[in-house]
Amino acid sequence: MKDKKIIIAGLLIFLIILFSPFLYNIFVNAGSAQPAPELVLTEKAKAAKECVRSTDYMTAEHMRVLDLWRHSVVRNAERIYVNSKGKEFTMSLSNTCLDCHSNKAEFCDRCHNYASVRPYCWDCHIDNPKEKE
Amino acid sequence: MNAKYIVSLLAVVVLFLLAYVGVEAAGLQVVFGIIIPYLAFVTFITGFIYRIMDWSRSAVPFRITTTAGQQKSLPWITDDKVDCPSTSGGVVLRMILEIAFFRSLFRNTRMKIKEGTKLSYQLEIFLWLGALAFHWAFFTVLFRHLRFFTNPVPVVVQLVENVDSFFRVEFLTDIIQIGVPGVYLSGLVLLLAVTYLFLRRIFVSNVKYISLASDYFPLFLIFGIAFTGVLMRYYAKIDVTAAKELTMGLVSFRPTIPEGVSPIFYVHVFFVSILLAYFPFSKLMHLGGIFLSPTRNMTTDTRARRHVNPWNYPVKVHTYDEYEDEFREKMIEAGLPVDRQPVDTQPAEATPEESEEKE
Known part of the structure; x- marks a missing residue:
């Protein structure tokens, strides 16, 4: 029947769509499946050993920490953060976070690009004087 | 209480426990992260092809189009070119409107007897709204997930992400803090719509009467998928880069199991695998079936052309x-x-x- 050709053509289009991620990674962008980017720590960060919270917590939840920090600084004018070990930190992206992690391009951007995350932190904190290449 | 949805709910709960315990206690990351997803994908593909080819062999002896407009006949009678198409262009347009906007569902009416004997037909729009919200949200969510299967992420996907997170929802309390990462509208719409479609089957008595376990199970499963997804993004956050490492491994046939991926992620992947494997054997095949709706995809030229039954053969007659x-x-x-x-x-x-x- 003549409809069969149309049905098979439609099925082929569906299969191509379905396999497009596979095809993209094999033909268009071969070798793009490199492992997740390594976190590059500066000497200062290595020396500090631990961030404001544990590393596991920070990898997953750092955006929540930053959001809460912003909220508490901007809305409540509270600038001191005390972590579970009783250590005090000034709540500041530019002055606290980027003080140790001064390598934004290597520490922040590589993972953000990998995961297609475009945080609006850098809309304001763009001219970070502490950033070093 | 109704055994049909209790059984479906229990099935999804058991699947959840299976994946959670399998990963958390038994350490079966390879099974739930690599083997089952691949098997599910293969099942989906072969099952889908089988079902479509099976349908393609079905006989279509007559034009059984249903019309919602004037058929083309005499030149001075205005014909409806989309609702009663006489050309294949009209059919294509009708199919696009059907597939993308569910026009048949939009025409859904509810019969009611008013004032004793008066029969009235009411426009019943909520099923159409719910279905439209559900399908479009699901499609958007699915499309956004391409960010886990491509590197670098194509601009189109980034564009959809930007549009989807257009509303910057900020909700900061002591227990739940939502705001960063940006809230995707599609995920929440999907959750709400699937909840509505479920509640409709529970509370509308005549819909409940015709609902089967095969209606409830996909709803619970999709709710589970959406819920675990939303959970991982906004509440019990996972290491996204590690998750992407796993999915990229799958999609480039170099599977790896990165460390430190939360069991919720494996539950999510397991739910999706079950949905994929279940798909070809279920009502979800309406994804392919809608393209083959015989009442929608044929031209209404029954008057203009004579359609002879294609399998008519010369009959031996004895006069x-x-x-x-x-x-x-x-x-x-x-x-x-x-x-x-x-x-x-x-x-x-x-x-x-x-x-x-x-x-």
Whole structure:
């Protein structure tokens, strides 16, 4: 029947769509499946050993920490953060976070690009004087 | 209480526990992260092809289009080119509107008897709204997930992400903090819509009456998928880069199990795998089936063209004339009336012979 050709053509289009991620990674962008980017720590960060919270917590939840920090600084004018070990930190992206992690391009951007995350932190904190290449 | 949805709910809970315990206690990351997803994908593909090819063999002897407009006939009668298409262009347009906007569902009406004997038809729009929200949200979510299967992420996907997170929802309390990462509208719409579609089956009594376990199970499963997804993004956050490392491994046939991926992620992947494997054997096949709706995808040219049943074959007939030729003498003997008298015998002469014999 003549409809069969149309049905098979439609099925082929569906299969191509379905396999497009596979095809993209094999033909268009071969070798793009490199492992997740390594976190590059500066000497200062290595020396500090631990961030404001544990590393596991920070990898997953750092955006929540930053959001809460912003909220508490901007809305409540509270600038001191005390972590579970009783250590005090000034709540500041530019002055606290980027003080140790001064390598934004290597520490922040590589993972953000990998995961297609475009945080609006850098809309304001763009001219970070502490950033070093 | 209704066994049909309790069983479906229990099935999804068991699947959740299976994946959670399997990963958390038994350490079966390879099974739930690599083997089952691949098997599910293969099942989905082969099952889908099988079902479609099976349907393609179905006979379509007649034009059984349903129309919602004037058919093309005389030149001075305005015909409806989309709702009663006489050209394949019109059919394509009708199919696009059907697939993307569910026009048939939009025409859904509810019969009611008012004031004793008056029958009225009400526009019943909520199912259409719910279905539209559900399908579009699901499609957006699915499309956004391409960010886990491509590197670098294509601009189109980034664009959809930006549009989807257009509303910067900020919700900061002591227990739940939502705001960063940006809230995707599609995920929440999907959750709400699937909840509505479920509640509809529970609370509308006549819909409940016709609902089966095969209606409830996909709803619970999709709710589970959406819920675990939303959970991982906004509440029990996972290491996204590690998750992407796993999915990229799958999609480039170099599977790896990165460390530190939360069991919720494996539950999410397991739910999706179950959905994929279940897909070809279920009502979810309406994804492919809608393209083959015989009442929608044929031109309504039943008056303009003669459609002959394609499997008509020459039938061997035995007409009455032939029948009489074969049995004429026996019929005369039995005294049955015949259309034509035998040519050779002459009735006028035959009668006296017969009478002589009788004498």
